[in-house]
Amino acid sequence: MSKVATSIKINRIESSRINEVDFGSLKFGRQFSDHVFVAKYKDNEWTDLSIEAYDNLSLSPAASVFHYGQAIFEGLKAHRTENGEILLFRPDKNWERLNASAVRLCMPEIPESIFMDGVKELIHQDRNWVPNGENQSLYIRPFMIADEAFLGVKPSESYQFLVITSPTSNYYSGAIRVKIETQYSRAASGGIGAAKAAANYAASLYPAKQALEEGYDQLIWTDASSHQFIEESGTMNIMFKINGTLITPSTKSDTILDGVTRDSIIQLARHWDISVEERKISVDEILLALESNELEEAFGMGTAATIVPIQSIGANGKEYQLSDSSSWTFSNRAKDYLEKLKRGIAEDQFNWTVKI
Numbered sequence: 199m200s201k202v203a204t205s206i207k208i209n210r211i212e213s214s215r216i217n218e219v220d221f222g223s224l225k226f227g228r229q230f231s232d233h234v235f236v237a238k239y240k241d242n243e244w245t246d247l248s249i250e251a252y253d254n255l256s257l258s259p260a261a262s263v264f265h266y267g268q269a270i271f272e273g274l275k276a277h278r279t280e281n282g283e284i285l286l287f288r289p290d291k292n293w294e295r296l297n298a299s300a301v302r303l304c305m306p307e308i309p310e311s312i313f314m315d316g317v318k319e320l321i322h323q324d325r326n327w328v329p330n331g332e333n334q335s336l337y338i339r340p341f342m343i344a345d346e347a348f349l350g351v352k353p354s355e356s357y358q359f360l361v362i363t364s365p366t367s368n369y370y371s372g373a374i375r376v377k378i379e380t381q382y383s384r385a386a387s388g389g390i391g392a393a394k395a396a397a398n399y400a401a402s403l404y405p406a407k408q409a410l411e412e413g414y415d416q417l418i419w420t421d422a423s424s425h426q427f428i429e430e431s432g433t434m435n436i437m438f439k440i441n442g443t444l445i446t447p448s449t450k451s452d453t454i455l456d457g458v459t460r461d462s463i464i465q466l467a468r469h470w471d472i473s474v475e476e477r478k479i480s481v482d483e484i485l486l487a488l489e490s491n492e493l494e495e496a497f498g499m500g501t502a503a504t505i506v507p508i509q510s511i512g513a514n515g516k517e518y519q520l521s522d523s524s525s526w527t528f529s530n531r532a533k534d535y536l537e538k539l540k541r542g543i544a545e546d547q548f549n550w551t552v553k554i
Contacts, residue, residue, distance in 0.1 A: 206235075206319050207248040214326070221329050224367040226502065227337065231324040235316040235361040239306050244359070247312065249323055252362065258347035262354040268344035269396035270299040273501045274458070276321050276336040276363075276554065278328045279542035284554040286338075287540050289317060291458045296340060298456075299393035304353040305342055312359070313340065320361050321554050329365045335540075337366045337502065369502040373509035373523050374415035376431055376498075378481055379405055383422035384430060384453075391429075391453035399433070406432065414512060416498070420481060421453065428479045429453055434498030434506065435460040439528055440487045441494070443473040450476075459499045463532050465548065472528065481513065488518040495526045505533040 211232050219229050230252050238246040263269050272292040276284050293314065297307040317338060321328070328336040340361045344354030382405035385391020385398060402417075409417050416432030429447055430436055435457040437446040444467050449456040467474045487493035488511065496508040507523035523529070538544035539551065 205247065206315060207246075208319075208323065209248060209250050210323065211251045216326055219365065221331065221334070221365065224329065224331075224334060224365055226366045226369050227364055229365055231327040231336070231363040231365065233320060233323050235320040237308070237312055237316060237359040239357040239359070240355070242306075244306075244309065244312055247316065249320060255358075257345055260347040260349055262344035262346050262348065265349060266344070266351060266354075267395070267397045268303050268305055268354055268357075269341065270296060270303055270305065270394055271339060271341035271396065272296045272394060274317075274338045274340075275501060275540070276328050276338060277540040277542075278330040281542070283542060284321060284325060284328050284336075285540060285542055286317070286321075286552040286554065288458050288462065288550045289314060289552055291461070292340065295394060295456065295458070296342070299395060300342065302390055302393040303395055305344065306357060308342070308359055316340075316359075316361055318554055320363060324363060325554070327363065327365050331367075333368045335366060337364045338362075339364070368504075370415070370506045373507040374498070375413065375510045375512070376416050376418050376508050377409050377412065377414040377512040378428075379409070379417040379419055380425040381405070383425075384419040386422040387451070387453055389452065392449070392451070392455060394455060402433075412512075418511065426480055426482070428481060428484065430455065431498040431508070434500040434503055436496070436498055437463065437529075438479065438484060438487070438493060439495035439526075440492050443475060444528065445475045445477065445479055447479055448476040457500055459501055459504060459536075462536065462548075462550065463499055463505070466532050466535065467528070469547070470531075484511070485513055485518070488520075493520065495523075495529050496520060497523075497526075497529045504536060505529050 214232050233249050234252045236248050236250055237244050274292045276286055293310055300307050342357055342359045345358050346354035346356045384402050418431050419429045421427045447454055464474050498506045511518045535544055
């Protein structure tokens with residue numbers, strides 16, 4: 199078990215950059231708040247916890263992260279309520295998943311106190327950066343990198359855990375077109391697909407770029423061994439509603455990320471007495487449901503996007519159109535509840551929100 203140093207040193211900047219930001223035209227991941235939270239790991243101990251000015255990092259060219267890819271991250275959001283309070287949504291799940299990723303990539307786990315206190319103190323210091331506009335939030339990116347300067351192939355002996363924040367608007371502006379991918383793979387059994395590792399996203403860039411060139415917004419990833427079973431949609435989990443039942447790929451595998459939004463939606467559905475099945479979903483099953491008009495809803499879900507309706511699915515050279523997403527009963531209801539919950543408008547029946 200790593201030792202823990204819990205005090206956080208605060209080194210505030212003298213002048214904020216907030217006046218340089220046009221909050222009326224925010225884009226995802228383009229603007230960054232004044233400060234960063236930093237914790238360092240060496241000799242089996244997390245130390246040097248601090249809030250620093252947001253600035254470039256200084257790393258050795260031989261740092262392990264550049265050569266062997268020990269890099270993991272998380273994503274969560276802070277929302278401002280109508281009375282000016284700031285709420286986090288299920289940050290404990292992000293902490294748990296970060297540590298699961300750390301174990302898989304042979305990195306040190308981060309103590310809950312460092313993760314939670316670091317996130318909360320950073321947002322407290324930059325609380326003016328939390329926007330209050332419709333569809334706006336403060337995106338929070340905790341991440342860990344290996345920084346030992348050594349070219350031998352082994353786990354690093356030193357690491358940095360950092361948290362940065364970014365005022366943002368919606369990741370997607372509306373319904374999306376997706377293509378079922380049958381050549382490239384996001385993850386393979388026995389690999390790191392269930393971890394939120396930077397390498398997974400690097401592997402997805404080329405096939406996603408090809409899909410964009412064909413006019414699609416994202417891909418539906420299928421299993422690496424046969425390409426017969428659906429796994430995720432782009433950077434999101436995926437869910438379908440067929441004949442009143444919600445079905446989503448099971449995360450009891452090592453190829454699918456266990457999404458926080460996914461888990462929340464499943465809990466909501468069961469609370470509302472809606473049938474949910476977590477299981478393997480074949481491409482053929484979805485295409486048959488499309489051809490027979492039994493596929494009522496299809497949507498991606500994740501922290502950045504919350505819930506994004508899928509308007510069409512490309513497969514085998516054919517384009518399948520879904521019904522107008524504005525009339526979908528479940529996904530619109532779930533998205534409305536989650537958005538209101540995050541802003542303190544809906545009752546928090548599950549104790550999911552944390553006040554800063």
